[in-house]
Amino acid sequence: xxxxxxxxxxxxxxxxxxxxxxxxxxxxxxxxxxxxxxxxxxxxxxxxxxxxxxxxxxxxxxxxxxxxxxxxxxxxxxxxxxxxxxxxxxxxxxxxxxxxxxxxxxxxxxxxxxxxxxxxxxxxxxxxxxxxxxxxxxxxxxxxxxxxxxxxxxxxxxxxxxxxxxxxxxxxxxxxxxxxxxxxxxxxxxxxxxxxxxxxxxxxxxxxxxxxxxxxxxxxxxxxxxxxxxxxxxxxxxxxxxxxxxxxxxxxxxxxxxx
Amino acid sequence: xxxxxxxxxxxxxxxxxxxxxxxxxxxxxxxxxxxxxxxxxxxxxxxxxxxxxxxxxxxxxxxxxxxxxxxxxxxxxxxxxxxxxxxxxxxxxxxxxxxxxxxxxxxxxxxxxxxxxxxxxxxxxxxxxxxxxxxxxxxxxxxxxxxxxxxxxxxxxxxxxxxxxxxxxxxxxxxxxxxxxxxxxxxxxxxxxxxxxxxxxxxxxxxxxxxxxxxxxxxxxxxxxxxxxxxxxxxxxxxxxxxxxxxxxxxxxxxxxxxxxxxxxxxxxxxxxxxxxxxxxxxxxxxxxxxxxxxxxxxxxxxxxxxxxxxxxxxxxxxxxxxxxxxxxxxxx
Numbered sequence: 159x160x161x162x163x164x165x166x167x168x169x170x171x172x173x174x175x176x177x178x179x180x181x182x183x184x185x186x187x188x189x190x191x192x193x194x195x196x197x198x199x200x201x202x203x204x205x206x207x208x209x210x211x212x213x214x215x216x217x218x219x220x221x222x223x224x225x226x227x228x229x230x231x232x233x234x235x236x237x238x239x240x241x242x243x244x245x246x247x248x249x250x251x252x253x254x255x256x257x258x259x260x261x262x263x264x265x266x267x268x269x270x271x272x273x274x275x276x277x278x279x280x281x282x283x284x285x286x287x288x289x290x291x292x293x294x295x296x297x298x299x300x301x302x303x304x305x306x307x308x309x310x311x312x313x314x315x316x317x318x319x320x321x322x323x324x325x326x327x328x329x330x331x332x333x334x335x336x337x338x339x340x341x342x343x344x345x346x347x348x349x350x351x352x353x354x355x356x357x358x359x360x361x362x363x364x365x366x367x368x369x370x371x372x373x374x375x376x377x378x379x380x381x382x383x384x385x386x387x388x389x390x391x392x393x394x395x396x397x398x399x400x401x402x403x404x405x406x407x408x409x410x411x412x413x414x415x416x417x
Numbered sequence: 418x419x420x421x422x423x424x425x426x427x428x429x430x431x432x433x434x435x436x437x438x439x440x441x442x443x444x445x446x447x448x449x450x451x452x453x454x455x456x457x458x459x460x461x462x463x464x465x466x467x468x469x470x471x472x473x474x475x476x477x478x479x480x481x482x483x484x485x486x487x488x489x490x491x492x493x494x495x496x497x498x499x500x501x502x503x504x505x506x507x508x509x510x511x512x513x514x515x516x517x518x519x520x521x522x523x524x525x526x527x528x529x530x531x532x533x534x535x536x537x538x539x540x541x542x543x544x545x546x547x548x549x550x551x552x553x554x555x556x557x558x559x560x561x562x563x564x565x566x567x568x569x570x571x572x573x574x575x576x577x578x579x580x581x582x583x584x585x586x587x588x589x590x591x592x593x594x595x596x597x598x599x600x601x602x603x604x605x606x607x608x609x610x611x612x613x614x615x616x617x618x619x620x621x622x623x624x625x626x627x628x629x630x631x632x633x634x635x636x637x638x639x640x641x642x643x644x645x646x647x648x649x650x651x652x653x654x655x656x657x658x659x660x661x662x663x664x665x666x667x668x669x670x671x672x673x674x675x676x677x678x679x680x681x682x683x684x685x686x687x688x689x690x691x692x693x694x695x696x697x698x699x700x701x702x703x704x705x706x707x708x709x710x711x712x713x714x715x716x717x718x719x720x721x722x723x724x725x726x727x728x729x730x731x732x733x734x735x736x737x738x739x740x741x742x743x744x745x746x747x748x749x750x
Contacts, residue, residue, distance in 0.1 A: 169525040177513040180554070248509030251475055252570070255498050256526035 166262035167269060174270020178236060188232035188274065189281050192225030196282075199224070199348070200289070209353055214292070214380045222286040223376040224347055226307045227368065229278035230314040231338045237271045238318030238331030245326040245413065260410045264403070268315050275311035279304050291379065299378040302388070306378075309395040310371055314338075316402030323409035345369040370394045423487065425451045425578050425610035426472060430481035433467050433634075441467040443634035444481065449612060449627075451577070454604045456625030456642075457614040458720065464634040465614040466506050469582045472612065473503050486578055502571030503580040508563040512556030516547050516566050519555065520573070527574040541569040545599065561592025568599065578610045579603065585620060597624055618720045630724055637727040646718040651675070652693055653722055657684035659709035670702045678725055684712070686725075 178184055200218040207215045214220050244250040253263060283300060287293075293300055321331050344359070345368040354360040363369050374391015377384035426449035433442040442464040449455040459465050470476035472485055474494040483490045486500035510519060520538030529537055542548045545565040555563065564584055571579060581600065585593040601624060603609040615621055621628050622642050630638040630645075638645055654674075658667045661683070668677075668685045675690040689695040696715055703710055716722075725731055 165525055165528075169522050173511070173514065173518065173522055176518065177511060180513045244511075247511075248505055248507055249511060251505055252509045252523075253526070254475060255473060255501070255503055256523065257495070257498070257528065258526050 163259060163262050166258055167266045170258075170263055170266025171269035171273070174237075174240065174267050175273045177240065178270060178274050184236055185274065185277075188229055188236070188278060191232075192228035192278075192282065193285055195228065196221055196225050196285075197289075203348070206349070211350070211353055213350060216290065216292055218286070218289050219291040219294075219379050220376065221348075222282065222291045222379055223372045224342075225282045226279065226303075226375050227310065227342055227347075227372055229275065229282065230307070230311045231335065231342065232278075233271045233275055233311045233315045234318035234338060235331060235335055236274065236318070237267055237315040238322040238334070239328045240270075241267065241319050241322035242326060242328040242331050245322065246328065250414070254414050260414060261407065264316075264319065264406055264410060267319065268312055271315035271318075272308055272311055275308055275315075276304070279307045293378070294380055294382040295378040299383070303375055303378045306371075306374055306388075306391055306395060309392065309399060313395055313399035313402050316399060316406045319406040320402060320409050323406060323413045326413070341366060341368045345372055347372055367394045367398065423451070424484070425449050425453070426455070426483070426485050426612055428472070428481065428483035431468065431471060431478050431483055432480040433464075433471055433476065434479045440634050442471070442478075445629075445631070445634070445636045447483075447629065447636075449610060451610050452604060452608045453626045454600065454611040454613060454624050456621035456628040457612065457631060458616070458618070458621045458628055458724075459614075459631035460616055463631045465616075465631055466582055467634075468631070469503070469505065469580050469612070469614060473501060473505075473580055474498055499574070500576055501578045501580060502574070502576035504564070504567040504571045504582065504584055505580075506582040506586075508560075508567040510555045510558075510563055510566060513554060515552050515554055516542055516558075517551040519566060519570060520551075523570045523573045529573075537573060541572055542566075544572075545569045546595070559592070561588050561595065564588060564592065564596060565599070568596070572603075576609070578612070581611060581613045583614055583616065585615070585617065593620070600624060622720055628720065630720070630727060632724070632728045632730075638723055642720060645720065645723045648723070651688045651690065652715055652717055653678045653686055653688050653725075654696065654699060655684055655686045655712075655714045655716070656699070656703070656710060657712040659711040663708045666706060667703065667708050670706055670708065671699065673702065674699055678722065688722075688726075689715075 196218070199221045203221070204217045206212060207217050207220070295302065318331060318334070321334055325331070344362045345366045346354070346363050351360055351363050351369060354363060370390040371394060373387050374395070377387035377391070381387070426447055428445060428447040430444045430446065431442055432440060432444050434440050445468065457465050457468065467476065471478045472483055472490060474490050474497050477491060485497045488496040488500065490497050517538060520542060521534055524534040524537050539548060539551070542551050545568060547562060547565055547569065550558065550562060555566065558566065568581070568584070585596055588596070597620070600611055600613065604611050613624060625642060627640060628642050628645060629636050654671070656667055656671060658664055664685065671685050671687045674695045675687040678686040678688040693715065700713070721731055
């Protein structure tokens with residue numbers, strides 16, 4: 159008997175989702191922390207909207223893009239620490255002794271991360287709407303926003319897997335969190351790039367791919383349908399996902415040394 | 418060796434080296450017949466787990482060949498994996514999943530249909546006495562329950578060969594006995610070949626049809642437990658002086674009655690060349706030399722004596738010595 163790829167993916171994803179949702183300590187911070195930062199930013203920085211050239215008069219609309227990225231960062235930690243734990247406990251060896259395909263394992267784990275990502279995205283949208291954020295691209299834009307958010311979660315989740323597979327250590331995965339956060343803070347997270355006054359910061363934000371991920375999401379909230387922002391957002395998210403998945407697949411092969 | 422029937426497990430010159438490390442397994446030959454329980458006995462760091470990882474295809478050998486269920490472990494890995502079940506060191510379970518969740522995942526990975534998954538899962542949970550706890554998260558299971566679940570998971574696809582890597586380490590005697598009974602039943606009733614590693618002498622003695630003793634990656638003895646013990650033959654006397662300073666003088670006296678049978682931290686062990694009847698002579702001689710005795714222990718040959726005779730060390734202390742010497746069990750990176 160050989161399980162089909164669909165069965166393998168769905169069962170690994172089911173396990174991934176079950177273990178995530180059975181650990182409130184994993185789910186709650188990934189929902190609460192980004193929303194808390196949103197609340198702090200939106201309450202303190204509303205006056206930024208009065209800057210000439212600021213694209214909206216609602217800072218909460220402008221800032222609502224940030225929780226989606228922060229949520230994806232939690233995806234890195236969740237997928238990575240889960241994999242590292244499987245390596246440390248020998249669960250990966252248990253799976254390696256079954257006819258499970260390596261690709262199904264990766265896709266299954268990432269599907270689990272995506273389920274959490276979807277829950278996060280819906281929560282951020284509901285809270286955003288409740289506190290008066292606008293959705294300039296309408297309902298279709300919300301769907302595209304969720305799709306882009308899922309793509310970002312996929313890529314970041316795969317990066318978490320790469321670190322876990324390379325190091326086999328949950329601590330190493332946790333250690334990535336501040337690094338990703340630095341990328342987030344050195345992006346156009348708090349201000350549009352053209353309004354950043356400090357030259358070096360503006361340059362770093364311009365070369366920082368995270369800026370384009372945020373701007374892709376933000377465009378749907380603030381501007382409407384901005385083809386360039388969306389193309390850059392989806393393009394960079396897809397590139398991160400493809401590269402990370404490739405690296406994860408190579409890392410899995412060297413980790414799973416089964417003959 | 419008695420290689421008349423086709424082997425379930427067979428290895429020739431199996432070697433595993435690790436970077437910057439010693440040879441964890443240094444050229445061992447194995448033959449395990451179908452339906453046999455083979456006990457692989459040795460201290461921590463001897464190479465037991467590394468051997469199991471190679472035989473289960475999770476670690477490629479550096480040299481040598483091995484066939485499991487007739488398939489080459491290097492060239493025919495997927496065929497080997499289809500033919501084996503394995504419960505590796507430390508029950509590899511997810512604390513956030515229930516017993517039933519684990520069975521569902523394992524049965525699905527082995528290609529059972531939706532309808533069959535629950536039936537097979539419940540059947541095995543019932544068999545290992547976990548049906549009542551099936552919907553509890555594994556994080557709340559006792560060590561014995563985890564080991565039983567581990568065993569049930571290894572049996573999902575009814576493999577003809579089962580690898581158990583130190584299945585009872587850390588378990589209380591009740592849980593250990595229950596697992597022994599189940600393993601015995603698997604071999605006797607279902608004809609499953611069991612390759613069992615252990616550092617417990619009693620476990621190998623009680624369970625195994627044949628025993629292989631491994632030390633520093635080498636197979637130092639192999640055979641039926643009774644035959645190995647008979648080979649050693651003579652009883653061993655261990656004497657502990659009341660005053661540790663008398664240890665050397667005590668050794669001189671005891672060596673008049675036989676050869677040294679290894680070292681012990683507190684006392685002296687000799688294999689009595691005259692058998693049990695030498696005991697009275699030993700007591701008289703110690704008394705004549707005015708050596709006060711804390712404890713005298715005469716014991717029939719055990720597997721530990723076999724290990725002692727082959728390596729010059731006691732199995733029960735060997736693992737600790739190796740850990741102190743910084744030779745941890747080698748595992749794949």
